[in-house]
Amino acid sequence: MPVFDRLYLNTNIATMAKGQADYGTIFGGAIGVKEGRLAYVGTTAGLPGKVLTSPTIDCCGRWALPGFIDCHTHLVFGGNRAREFNMRLNGASYEEIAQSGGGIISTVTDTRTATLEDLTASATKRLSRLAADGVTTVEIKSGYGLTLKDEEKMLRAAKAAAAHVGVNVQTSFLGAHALPPEYAQDADGYIAHICQTMLPTLARMGLVDAVDAFCEGIGFSHAQTERVFKTAQKLNLPVKLHAEQLSDLSGAALAAQYKALSADHLEYVNAEGVQAMAKAGTVAVLLPGAFYTLSETKRPPVEMLRSAGVDMALATDINPGSSPVQSLQLMLHMGCTFFGLTPEEALAGITRNAAKALGLSDRGTLERGKRADIIFFDITDPAELAYWVGGQPPTDIVIAPL
Ligand code: DI6
Ligand code: FE
Numbered sequence: 001m002p003v004f005d006r007l008y009l010n011t012n013i014a015t016m017a018k019g020q021a022d023y024g025t026i027f028g029g030a031i032g033v034k035e036g037r038l039a040y041v042g043t044t045a046g047l048p049g050k051v052l053t054s055p056t057i058d059c060c061g062r063w064a065l066p067g068f069i070d071c072h073t074h075l076v077f078g079g080n081r082a083r084e085f086n087m088r089l090n091g092a093s094y095e096e097i098a099q100s101g102g103g104i105i106s107t108v109t110d111t112r113t114a115t116l117e118d119l120t121a122s123a124t125k126r127l128s129r130l131a132a133d134g135v136t137t138v139e140i141k142s143g144y145g146l147t148l149k150d151e152e153k154m155l156r157a158a159k160a161a162a163a164h165v166g167v168n169v170q171t172s173f174l175g176a177h178a179l180p181p182e183y184a185q186d187a188d189g190y191i192a193h194i195c196q197t198m199l200p201t202l203a204r205m206g207l208v209d210a211v212d213a214f215c216e217g218i219g220f221s222h223a224q225t226e227r228v229f230k231t232a233q234k235l236n237l238p239v240k241l242h243a244e245q246l247s248d249l250s251g252a253a254l255a256a257q258y259k260a261l262s263a264d265h266l267e268y269v270n271a272e273g274v275q276a277m278a279k280a281g282t283v284a285v286l287l288p289g290a291f292y293t294l295s296e297t298k299r300p301p302v303e304m305l306r307s308a309g310v311d312m313a314l315a316t317d318i319n320p321g322s323s324p325v326q327s328l329q330l331m332l333h334m335g336c337t338f339f340g341l342t343p344e345e346a347l348a349g350i351t352r353n354a355a356k357a358l359g360l361s362d363r364g365t366l367e368r369g370k371r372a373d374i375i376f377f378d379i380t381d382p383a384e385l386a387y388w389v390g391g392q393p394p395t396d397i398v399i400a401p402l
Helices: 082-089 094-099 104-113 116-132 148-165 187-204 222-234 251-257 271-280 288-293 302-308 328-339 343-349 352-357
Strands: 006-014 025-034 037-043 056-058 063-066 068-070 135-141 168-176 210-215 240-243 262-265 283-286 312-314 374-377 396-398
Touching: 068 328, 068 352, 082 094, 104 148, 116 135, 116 148, 135 148, 148 168, 148 187, 168 187, 168 222, 187 222, 210 222, 222 251, 240 251, 251 262, 251 271, 271 302, 283 352, 288 328, 302 312, 312 328, 312 343, 312 352, 328 343, 343 352
Parallel strands: 006 056, 006 063, 068 135, 135 168, 168 210, 210 240, 240 262, 262 283, 283 312
Antiparallel strands: 006 025, 025 037, 063 374, 374 396
C-alpha cells in the first residue's frame, strides 16, 4: 500500500495557515494526498520513509495554493442587464433603475420565465469561467425567483451547475432580496410568506445551507430582516447579510447579534457594527466588483475592520446588475487597489477567510487533514496573483472527490 495516493514534490506551498507570516510559505515542499485529504504538507526532508512507493508528481517549482473559494455569488439568473448598464452609463443611478421597475425585478421576470435547464446551462457557463480561474468552492444564492417554486428552481440549478463543473457548492436562500410584484405595497406580507412557507419548505428539501437577506432602503428593513433571521434560527440554519451596501441601517450589528457567518458589502458600516462583528466572529465579505460597477466612492472601512480584528474575505458578488464579474482573481487586484488590502490579506480573503464565511472548517488552507483542493500557479511570488489585473490562471487544479 503506498503511503499516499499522490505525492506532489518540488512545490512552493502558500499554505495560508492562520497566524503565519508570508502566506505560510514552505519553499521546496511536498504535499501528500490520501483519500482526498491532505496527509502531508511540509518540507521534502520531513517526508516519512517509504513514500517512494507513492505515485509522485514533479511540480517543477510551481506554487501551490488552497483552492479559491467564492463566498458570495448570485450566479444563477435568467437573461442579463446589458441594457441597464447603458442606462447607468447615461447617468441613471442603480437605485433609480430599481425604482423604475428595472434592476433586480427585471432579472426576476427573466428568471421566472427560464426553465431549470435554461438556468442550469447559463449558470454552468459562468461557473466554468470562475472555476478556470481557480475556484473550487462557490456559494450561490437564490433571490431572483421570489416564489417558492422559482426559488426552488434556482437552488436546484445552482446544485446542478456545480455538479456539471465539478466544484463544491453552498447554497444560500435569499428570498428577502427584493419585493416581488405580487406583494407590491405589502413587504410585511411577503416576509411572513418567506417565514411561514418558503424558507421552511426549501430547508426541508435540503436546498438551503444558509439564509441571507438584503437589508437596505431598496430591500428590506432591519425589523423585516430580523424576522427572517428568527426563522432561520428556529430551523438551525446560519445567517449572513447584505449589509450597509448603499446606506447604514445597522444591518451589520443585527447580523452579529444573530452570530452571522458574514456581513457583506459594508461600505456604510459604522464603528458599532464593526465592533459587534469582531465580538461575534462575523466575517466581513468585501465586494470590490460591485463597488467598481456602481462607481461607488465610499469604501468599506478596512482599517477599522483590520484593527478590530474582523476577518475579511473577498468575493465576486457575480450578478447581472451590480457586479457582472466572472473572475475571483480579479477581485484580488481590486481588493488591493480600491480597498487597500495587502496581497496577503486579499489571498486570505479568497481562501481561509472565505471558508470561514461559509462555515467550512475543512478547507481554505493547505494543512494536514484539510480537503485536497489544491491549485498550482507558474508564478514567482503569491503577490503576483493580486498584482496582475486578472489573467493568471492556475496551471493545474486538484479537487478532492465531491
Ligand atoms: N446587492 C447586490 O449587489 C446584488 N444584490 C444585492 O442585494 C445586486 C443584484 C442585482 O442588481 O441584480
Ligand atoms: Fe450580493
